[in-house]
Amino acid sequence: MRTAAARRPKPSPPREPARALLWGSVALVVIVVAAALALPARDAAALGEARRAWTEQGQRPPAPPATSGGTRELQERM
Amino acid sequence: MDAVDRRAAAVLGWIAALVALFDGVAEVAGLKWLQEVEWPSDLYTFQHLDPEPIDVAVVGSSRSHYGLPPSGLDVCLSEALGRRTRSVGLNRLTAAAYAQDLVARTLLADNAPAVLVVEVAPETLNAQHFELDYNIASTAEPSDVPECLLHGRSPATCARPLLRGVENVAQLFDRPLADNAHITWMMLYEGGGQYCYSDDACRTRNATYDEKKRGRWQERMDRLIPSVREGRFVDYDVRGGIAAAHFRALLDRETARGVKVVVVNLPVAEAYQAQIPDEVYAEFLAAMRDELGPRGVPFVDLNTPDRQRDRASFVDPDHLNATGAERLTRALCTDTLAPLLAG
Numbered sequence: 001m002r003t004a005a006a007r008r009p010k011p012s013p014p015r016e017p018a019r020a021l022l023w024g025s026v027a028l029v030v031i032v033v034a035a036a037l038a039l040p041a042r043d044a045a046a047l048g049e050a051r052r053a054w055t056e057q058g059q060r061p062p063a064p065p066a067t068s069g070g071t072r073e074l075q076e077r078m
Numbered sequence: 079m080d081a082v083d084r085r086a087a088a089v090l091g092w093i094a095a096l097v098a099l100f101d102g103v104a105e106v107a108g109l110k111w112l113q114e115v116e117w118p119s120d121l122y123t124f125q126h127l128d129p130e131p132i133d134v135a136v137v138g139s140s141r142s143h144y145g146l147p148p149s150g151l152d153v154c155l156s157e158a159l160g161r162r163t164r165s166v167g168l169n170r171l172t173a174a175a176y177a178q179d180l181v182a183r184t185l186l187a188d189n190a191p192a193v194l195v196v197e198v199a200p201e202t203l204n205a206q207h208f209e210l211d212y213n214i215a216s217t218a219e220p221s222d223v224p225e226c227l228l229h230g231r232s233p234a235t236c237a238r239p240l241l242r243g244v245e246n247v248a249q250l251f252d253r254p255l256a257d258n259a260h261i262t263w264m265m266l267y268e269g270g271g272q273y274c275y276s277d278d279a280c281r282t283r284n285a286t287y288d289e290k291k292r293g294r295w296q297e298r299m300d301r302l303i304p305s306v307r308e309g310r311f312v313d314y315d316v317r318g319g320i321a322a323a324h325f326r327a328l329l330d331r332e333t334a335r336g337v338k339v340v341v342v343n344l345p346v347a348e349a350y351q352a353q354i355p356d357e358v359y360a361e362f363l364a365a366m367r368d369e370l371g372p373r374g375v376p377f378v379d380l381n382t383p384d385r386q387r388d389r390a391s392f393v394d395p396d397h398l399n400a401t402g403a404e405r406l407t408r409a410l411c412t413d414t415l416a417p418l419l420a421g
Contacts, residue, residue, distance in 0.1 A: 029096065035251075036103045036109070040126065040250070047127060047266060051127055051128070052128075054266070055130075060267050063267075063274070063279060065286065066283055066286065
């Protein structure tokens with residue numbers, strides 16, 4: 001014979017954690033996409049400014065030292 | 079379809095949507111030009127610069143990154159023409175004609191150079207180019223997918239332009255180039271390339287770099303040369319593949335819009351040349367004659383026996399060092415580019 005407790009319908013699992021996960025993921029994607037669009041724009045501004053400083057005012061920073069070039073695997077593919 | 083199936087389909091749908099989103103973002107932001115390597119050219123920086131008139135643009139691989147540095151061309155061209163010139167090197171890692179065409183098609187679309195130098199080698203048009211899949215995967219646009227499939231390349235390779243957005247975005251945050259500020263500096267102030275010649279600091283830097291690479295010749299003799307023949311020149315076909323198709327597209331598009339195109343065969347050391355089968359080299363030269371002759375495009379063969387024997391001009395068997403590159407750029411400038419630009 002089944003007890004009264006066993007006859008009661010099982011409660012649904014709480015939905016809040018799943019919803020939080022979903023919105024957290026959406027927020028993360030939005031942040032990554034926004035940054036992926038904003039960073040190149042910021043780079044473009046900085047690079048354009050550096051080049052203008054040289055072409056218009058002759059200001060050019062000294063060359064950084066050359067490194068030895070990529071990972072070993074990539075160097076071998078050169 | 080039951081609830082579990084619907085849930086699985088929803089998950090797959092979300093993943094596909096995310097991949098498409100990242101791919102679209104990467105394409106719009108030009109993130110594919112970020113390379114996972116500090117050379118050849120910093121194309122990511124180039125695409126962000128305000129358009130300025132370009133006298134000479136070079137498209138090629140690491141061989142022209144080393145052998146035809148824009149700085150060397152500009153020093154010579156400025157002397158010859160009596161004005162400041164601007165050359166740029168738009169080189170891609172292990173570029174076949176496929177990547178060369180896409181680089182020019184995309185990055186020079188709104189800024190046609192007066193002269194376009196196209197680097198070629200026996201490998202460049204080969205349908206079995208040893209890095210053709212990498213060329214397609216890293217450089218193609220989504221609109222290039224059908225052509226890739228029609229040429230019989232693997233679906234996994236052809237689909238990469240639709241799928242590589244996630245890795246391109248990851249590269250943006252990892253910023254491999256941030257640790258290699260010198261290539262950004264080279265693109266900003268010297269037009270790219272491995273070496274520069276505009277002042278004494280450049281020459282010191284060149285010498286330091288070549289000193290660091292002192293062991294590379296022997297290392298490549300041991301590790302690369304024994305596999306060149308089998309790895310690069312078996313089933314040789316320079317007329318029928320997707321690389322040859324893009325070589326023709328590059329020539330036709332650029333000449334149609336008034337760009338003076340010059341095709342240049344760069345020198346390799348005799349140790350490397352000896353690994354190229356004679357019949358392969360003859361077929362390469364014949365294909366150049368057949369493609370360039372009817373189009374009126376000059377072929378400049380700098381891979382002469384005297385240059386091949388000049389061991390002191392090479393950093394390794396198929397890349398020039400600072401001294402070799404300076405001599406070569408001056409020869410190309412004096413004999414070919416300066417007269418073209420003056421005319």
